[in-house]
Amino acid sequence: MTTVNLSKTNSAAYRQVLELDGQVAEALASAGVDEKLVELVKLRVSQLNGCAFCLRMHTRDALKKGETTDRLAVVAxxxxxxxxxxxxxxALGLAEEVTKMAVPEGTEWDDGSLTPEQVSAISWLAIVMGVWNRIAVRSHFPVAP
Incomplete structure (x- = not known):
């Protein structure tokens, strides 16, 4: 199988994903979603998609933002x-629903804890994180100690 770094072979598409990622980050901040929760969602989506590159990156990011090792250990x-x-x-239930594309839609997570703006922003976060996972996995981004 030919390995291709998607970020380099079609850099215009990659830049569009970067732009979308920035717009989603703005929506999350505007909706008042805590930075640590953003990292937890990124981790959970990456676990579901099997992306080691993103798991390592967002674990480190979560720790820098003050997340605890205990919570990171049990987010799965x-x-x-x-x-x-x-x-x-x-938020984690919503992210799983978006990532797994549950049909019919399950709403066990929908207990009123999230505003409509937060539901939208977290849904977009899970969608964009899935795109990043697929880019990293397909490109075989290195994950070495």
Whole structure:
């Protein structure tokens, strides 16, 4: 199989994803979504998509923003722990629903903890994170110690 770095072979498309990522970051900030929650969603989407590059990057980013190692250790099973607030649980459930494309739509996460603006921003975050995961995995971005 030919390995191609998608960010270099079609840099115009890559720049468009970067621009979309920036717009989503603005929507998240405007909706009042906490930076640590953004990193938790990025991690969970990356876990579901099997992207080691993004997992390492966003774990480091989360730690820099003050996230705890305990919460990072259990984010893969967030629904089973008591580490996360109602809003965080709602955001993680929403991100999973968007990532897995659940049909019919499951709304166990929809307990009113998120505003409509936050639902939109977190949905877009999960969509864009899925794009980043696919770019990194398909491009075989290196993940070495």
């Amino acid at each position: 099973a967030w629904w089973e722990s008591q580490y996360f607030t109602a809003q965080e649980r709602a």
